[in-house]
Amino acid sequence: METPQAGRIARLLNHLGPQTTPIGGIERQLTSAAAGSNVKVTVLGAAGGIGQPLALLLKGSPLISELSLYDIVGTEGVGADLSHIDSSPKVSSFTGAEKLPEALYSSNLVVIPAGVPRKPGMTRDDLFNINAGIVRDLCVAIAKYCPEAWVAIISNPVNSTVPIAAEVFKKAGTYNPRKLLGVTKLDVLRANTFVAEAIGVPPERMSVPVIGGHAGVTILPLLSQATPRVDVSPEKAKALTERIQDAGTEVVKAKAGKGSATLSMAYAAAKFAESCLRAIGGEPVVECAYVESHLTELPFFASCVCLGRNGVEEYLPLGRFNELEAANFEALKGELRGSIKKGVEFVNKA
């Protein structure tokens, strides 16, 4: 028999698969507790490959009243272009460190795609040397100018940049683990797409939880917990899992030196931002995200969480793993632990 808790989780998980609100155009039909309210969303790295299409998608959101765009170069052009679109969010543009306070001031949600992307042959961890400092410095400013904001981090390596942000906020005395979220939603979109294709259902109907982290083997799709049910051979499940784990590299190779996923990432981030804004408006929403967590012995872990007005309000149980998932779960721990440690030490080094 279904327990009340299991029933509630099943209902919440339904939010994860079929997209709640299409982006672009149809969003005008949206009704939400957050719609029309005074909500400022800031994108840091707004003139980049992810930042531009993300800003475009956010400009179409009725959940946002001010869309604040910040980058170290070229923000004004992006902002001027977007500002001609006949949708409600008011666009403001800021270029250069001296404008960062104004960009951030009184933000409700800050989304961070600032930093360098991979080139073929690189791992996400190879980006640490440049992106760690960028994320640290941006978070120092967030702690100062919008300490109450939700912070969604896209910049890689996410497995380390989220712990970096946490340490910065701890030092500043502003850390709220419920409101610091690493964006792993692209892994969920990829899992939904690849698995749906394999079992012959429309991707919009597919819902695959993805847990762990956001790099290679730390990305752990739970095909055994997907809906609709995924009935494939162990070999096929292994091949699908590996494709999901390597999907970022698939794009890096295809772009052949011109960066990594930008359009699919912008779509994923816009959907994720929409979930955050709905939650801020008081509507419970389930998302997979990389967060401070007590579900495993690792201090940060991606899993399905229920977002509410105060941020992460509930951690959904990891559920039962099949044999492949249990082995992959054990295999990811070493790398994830090392990436977390590296981030924490980066901020606390003398």
Ligand SMILES: NC(=O)C1=CN([C@@H]2O[C@H](COP(=O)(O)OP(=O)(O)OC[C@H]3O[C@@H](n4cnc5c(N)ncnc54)[C@H](O)[C@@H]3O)[C@@H](O)[C@H]2O)C=CC1
């Ligand atoms: N979490 C995820 O699933 C994914 C993460 N990423 C990561 O997102 C990051 C951005 O990727 P792209 O947009 O393709 O790179 P990009 O190079 O096209 O854009 C990055 C932007 O950040 C800006 N920037 C650099 N330093 C900055 C600073 N201190 N303050 C504000 N802005 C700054 C740059 O001027 C540039 O406009 C990369 O680290 C990439 O690895 C990419 C895809 C998926």
Ligand SMILES: O=C([O-])CC(=O)C(=O)O
């Ligand atoms: O692979 C990369 O470098 C960018 C990324 O995180 C992704 O596409 O998942």
